[in-house]
Amino acid sequence: MPQPDTGTPAAPPSRTPDASPTPLARSLGVAGVLFLTLSVTTPASSVFVIVPGMLQVAGTGAIWATLIAALVCVATAYIYAELSSAWPVAGGEYVMVAHTLGPLAGFVMLGINVCNNLIFLPVAGLGIREVLVGVVPSLPQVPTAIVVVGACTLVGLLNIRVNALVTGLFLLIEVVALLAITALGLIDVQRNPLDFLTHPVMAAGQGLAPTSLTSIGVAASIAIFAFNGYGAAVYFGEEMHEAPRRIARSIMLALVFTLALEGLPLLAALMGAVDLRAILASSNPFGDLVTAMAGEQAGQAMALGVALAIVNAIIAWVLACARFFYGTARDGSWGRPFDRWMSAIHPRWGSPHLGTLMVGGVGMALCFLPLRLLEVWSGAGLIAIYAGIAVAAMIGRRSGASRHATYRMPLYPLAPIVTLIALALITVATWQDVEEGRPAIVATMIQIVIATGYYLLVLRRRRWQAVVPTA
Numbered sequence: 001m002p003q004p005d006t007g008t009p010a011a012p013p014s015r016t017p018d019a020s021p022t023p024l025a026r027s028l029g030v031a032g033v034l035f036l037t038l039s040v041t042t043p044a045s046s047v048f049v050i051v052p053g054m055l056q057v058a059g060t061g062a063i064w065a066t067l068i069a070a071l072v073c074v075a076t077a078y079i080y081a082e083l084s085s086a087w088p089v090a091g092g093e094y095v096m097v098a099h100t101l102g103p104l105a106g107f108v109m110l111g112i113n114v115c116n117n118l119i120f121l122p123v124a125g126l127g128i129r130e131v132l133v134g135v136v137p138s139l140p141q142v143p144t145a146i147v148v149v150g151a152c153t154l155v156g157l158l159n160i161r162v163n164a165l166v167t168g169l170f171l172l173i174e175v176v177a178l179l180a181i182t183a184l185g186l187i188d189v190q191r192n193p194l195d196f197l198t199h200p201v202m203a204a205g206q207g208l209a210p211t212s213l214t215s216i217g218v219a220a221s222i223a224i225f226a227f228n229g230y231g232a233a234v235y236f237g238e239e240m241h242e243a244p245r246r247i248a249r250s251i252m253l254a255l256v257f258t259l260a261l262e263g264l265p266l267l268a269a270l271m272g273a274v275d276l277r278a279i280l281a282s283s284n285p286f287g288d289l290v291t292a293m294a295g296e297q298a299g300q301a302m303a304l305g306v307a308l309a310i311v312n313a314i315i316a317w318v319l320a321c322a323r324f325f326y327g328t329a330r331d332g333s334w335g336r337p338f339d340r341w342m343s344a345i346h347p348r349w350g351s352p353h354l355g356t357l358m359v360g361g362v363g364m365a366l367c368f369l370p371l372r373l374l375e376v377w378s379g380a381g382l383i384a385i386y387a388g389i390a391v392a393a394m395i396g397r398r399s400g401a402s403r404h405a406t407y408r409m410p411l412y413p414l415a416p417i418v419t420l421i422a423l424a425l426i427t428v429a430t431w432q433d434v435e436e437g438r439p440a441i442v443a444t445m446i447q448i449v450i451a452t453g454y455y456l457l458v459l460r461r462r463r464w465q466a467v468v469p470t471a
Contacts, residue, residue, distance in 0.1 A: 022344075023238065023469055024160075024238040024323070024326070025239065025350045026238070027161050027241075028160060028161065028236060028240045029240070030240075030246050030253070032161065032164035033164075033250040034250050035164050035167050035168035036233075036236055036316050038258065039312045040316045040320060041228070041229030041254065042313035043174060043175075043257075043262045044178055044305065045313060046227075047286060049130075050225065050226040051262065052284065052286075054066075054223055056203070056280065058202055059201050059208070059280045060200045060211065060270055060276075061196075061211030061216040062219050062266060063193070063196040063267065063270070064196075064197065065216050065217075066262075066263050066266065068216070068223070069220045069227060070259050072418065073227045073230070075416070075418040076390070077231070077251055077255040078415040079389050079390055079393045079416055081248035081251045081252055082393060082409045083096040083393055083402065084233065084234040084237060084247045084407075085247055085406045085407035086099075086402045086406075087099060087468060088234060088244055089327060089468055089469070090237065090327040091324060091330075091331070091466060092231075092232075093385055093388065093389055094106045094110035095327065097109040097388050097389065098465065098466035099396075099402075099468070100393075100402065101391065101392055103459075103460075104455055105388070108448055109384075109385065110328060111447055111450060111451025112384050112385060113381070114328075115381060115447050117317075117321045118359070118362055118363065119377060120317050120321075121359070121362075121366070122149065122363055123371065123374050124310050124313055125145030125146070125148045125363070126141055127371075128145065128311075129141040129144055131303055131310065135300045142367055145367040148314060150364055152315045152360070153360025155315050155318075156319050156356045157346070157351055157357070158349055158351065159351065160351065167312055170312035173308060173309075174261075174305065175261065177302060178262075180290075181268065181269065181289065181302075182265050182268040184268075184272065184289060185269045185270075185272035185273075186271065187272065188272055189271050190273060190276075191276070193271055196267075196270060201280075202280060203281040207277065208276065217425065217429055221430065225382060227258050227259065230251055230252075230255040230258060231251065231389075232316075234251075235321075236319075236320070236323065238323070238469065245406050248406075248407035269286055273289070286302075287299050318356060318360060319356075321359045322351070322352045325355045325358070325359060326343055326355050327467075329341075330343050330467055330469075332462065333459070341354040341358065342358060376436070376439045378440070380440045381444050383426060383441075386423055387420060390415075391420075393409070393415070393416045394413055394416050397413070
């Protein structure tokens, strides 16, 4: 498979028996991968936790922001679909980049993913208290997060088909909750949705003011984060029947359902809000809507449903993260005994059980760190990951490295160009945010430097490469 010249020897890496672990068993279809992927995107928690920030920043301009973000995510999903059909490997993005841009770039992508993947677990766990504070005011934040991450880790040890069923059932509750919000918003429509496009307004002082283009742009960057997760399907590629032919369908379906499940409640809530300014300024607009329309008990029940959605996302992410580290260990990224532990497969459950326990253990330990520190250190990794796969898609087409992909994105090269332009604009906007955005970009740059140094000092002499299993 052709690769660009990166100055590293072209010979394949030497392998020991420990570096050729038991393969993951293929037991999932399109539906199973779709359930797991939608659980990672966790539409309900995005609606309750992330979307309120869009309303506070851009008001009803959040509808424009959603449409812009949807366009960018469709472009990115096409990239994921093509590259995943070429390399449906548990390692995910770093394998795609390594086979198109070379092993150095691939390991840098791996390093960024390590930080983002591990930090998600404590961030999600610590966020549960904020969701349930109205139901259980005395709920301790750190102990709750540790218990939840630990319990989800134990569930993640089970067979992948069992977990697909578990997450599918939780996802059903999530979907019912979002449909209920949509229905409540449409019971008594207060305003024409076209007004959100022609005259977007935002909360200002005690009234409303026109939404600026800058505010819509910032909200669009938030929306892209809210929709993220559809690409996680690739982490389950080695457990999917006929993955090269079918994984693109799971990715695109996951995005379509995510856009619908997050966009419709937003639109309905704005259409049905009696006091528009109040809902735009609220930190919990959807909970307020449910409480106002259906009573306090319904609002508390909705909060429990959102907490369950976060738990479901943690389970799905433990599964995805364990498979990511299984791929890195198979590639000999960490040395003994870590590679051997993380690539071990349980003889009965068929899961990377030791790797799952290690992922959960690190996630529980990180719960002791301040949430603000975790959010900053997670950095702007999503920008780097999306940019990396966009460039990989173009170089893969040009060099022929991805010619074996069974799915080809339409209107190429429009998707990677749209993605890169959008990411450039988001990067500029993020850098101008001195308090949060700029430290996040700096954190990602530090991750890149550390990953580059580790590759050059340790892995290059081992002739490290991203392995693609033949089975």
